[in-house]
Amino acid sequence: GVILSGTGSDGTSGLMDIHEVGGLVLVQSEETAKFDGMPRSAIDSGLADAILAPGEMAKTLLAYAKNPRAENLENLPTKSLAQQAGGLPAVIERLREVYGIDFNYYKPATISRRIDRRISIMHSGSFAEYSKQVLQDPTELDALYKDLLIGVTRFFRDSEAFEILRRKVIGPLLDATPPTEEIRVWVAACATGEEAYSLAMLFLEAFDERGREANIKIFATDVHRDSLQIASEGSYPEASMGDL
Numbered sequence: 677g678v679i680l681s682g683t684g685s686d687g688t689s690g691l692m693d694i695h696e697v698g699g700l701v702l703v704q705s706e707e708t709a710k711f712d713g714m715p716r717s718a719i720d721s722g723l724a725d726a727i728l729a730p731g732e733m734a735k736t737l738l739a740y741a742k743n744p745r746a747e748n749l750e751n752l753p754t755k756s757l758a759q760q761a762g763g764l765p766a767v768i769e770r771l772r773e774v775y776g777i778d779f780n781y782y783k784p785a786t787i788s789r790r791i792d793r794r795i796s797i798m799h800s801g802s803f804a805e806y807s808k809q810v811l812q813d814p815t816e817l818d819a820l821y822k823d824l825l826i827g828v829t830r831f832f833r834d835s836e837a838f839e840i841l842r843r844k845v846i847g848p849l850l851d852a853t854p855p856t857e858e859i860r861v862w863v864a865a866c867a868t869g870e871e872a873y874s875l876a877m878l879f880l881e882a883f884d885e886r887g888r889e890a891n892i893k894i895f896a897t898d899v900h901r902d903s904l905q906i907a908s909e910g911s912y913p914e915a916s917m918g919d920l
Contacts, residue, residue: 678702678737680730681709685717685915689830695723696828698789700740700796703727720913723828726797740796763807764791767820770811775821777899782824790823825900829867831920832874841875846882859892866896869907870916 677694679687681704691701703724706712718724726736764787768779779787795806798816810817832838853859861879863872872894883890898904906912 679718680704681711682714683711687714688717688721688915691723701725717915767807827867829870831870842878850882861894863896866898868903872896
């Protein structure tokens with residue numbers, strides 16, 4: 677996905693879908709855009725893999741398109757991925773040391789896809805060369821870490837699931853709970869918090885429909901501290917309001 681000069685924020689929701697399935701997201705730098713509204717919205721979302729002047733995008737796009745391994749990553753057995761990944765175990769160990777998360781529990785194909793994306797962006801020649809770069813460059817290690825976490829969420833993401841929650845879970849739960857008893861909800865892997873706030877909205881509406889005072893606490897947790905900071909502040913770009 678490529679976001680160029682323009683106004684508004686409609687491109688950002690598309691970037692969310694592309695990023696979620698492992699696609700590449702390029703955004704034009706604000707200083708080179710005649711209209712910087714759309715690039716700025718995309719940059720604020722945190723989903724841009726690279727922020728470039730238009731003339732610099734072709735090299736990255738070509739490297740990404742010509743990646744000879746990309747098409748076959750899903751079908752490769754785990755052993756093959758580990759063998760051809762070169763320094764992958766060292767990278768995973770460094771991520772564990774620095775961030776306290778063991779990515780050995782991730783699917784090898786997912787890790788390889790994400791690293792391939794970083795190789796394309798950084799123009800590194802091979803998996804082994806990129807592994808050496810990551811071990812020596814804290815900035816690139818952090819970029820890979822954020823990429824592996826994916827971290828894509830939105831308000832009322834998967835609207836069908838939220839509708840089922842509203843009808844079959846939240847309503848019956850309130851009806852079965854005495855007004856004096858507190859309801860507690862835990863949102864695991866909350867990313868930047870939109871899911872937790874979406875649930876809060878549904879519960880508050882359900883309390884209001886029953887003429888009851890809201891007696892609820894919602895807890896939200898995530899392994900990524902920067903995402904938790906955003907969730908705690910509860911401040912979101914205008915583009916994220918579309919799903920409300």
